[in-house]
Amino acid sequence: MKVQIDSGRCQGHGRCYDIAPGxxxxxxxxxxxxxxxxxxxxxxxxxxxxxxxxxxERAITLIEGA
Structure with missing residues (x-):
């Protein structure tokens, strides 16, 4: 599993790195x-x-099986 962030959509709320710092x-x-x-x-x-x-912002994409 992989993740990607669309930097054009990210507004810097920080929830992603607070929830999943790994x-x-x-x-x-x-x-x-x-x-x-x-x-x-x-x-x-x-x-x-x-x-x-x-x-x-729904800026994160999850790629299953990667």
Missing amino acids: AFDEDVEGYGTVSGDGTVPQGGEREARLAVASCP
């Missing part, structure tokens, strides 16, 4: 970024799904 980071301005290549760490799938569902 899958997301923040940049210097507080906007969400994916950790590494976007691969969700094993055991972090539930948190990644919750982060996707919690994004007000």
Whole structure:
């Protein structure tokens, strides 16, 4: 499973990296970024799904089976 963030839609609410810190980071301005290549760490799938569902701008895409 991988995640992607559409940086054009992200408004910097920070829910993604608060909910799933293993899958997301923040940049210097507080906007969400994916950790590494976007691969969700094993055991972090539930948190990644919750982060996707919690994004007000729907800026996060979840790629199953990646």
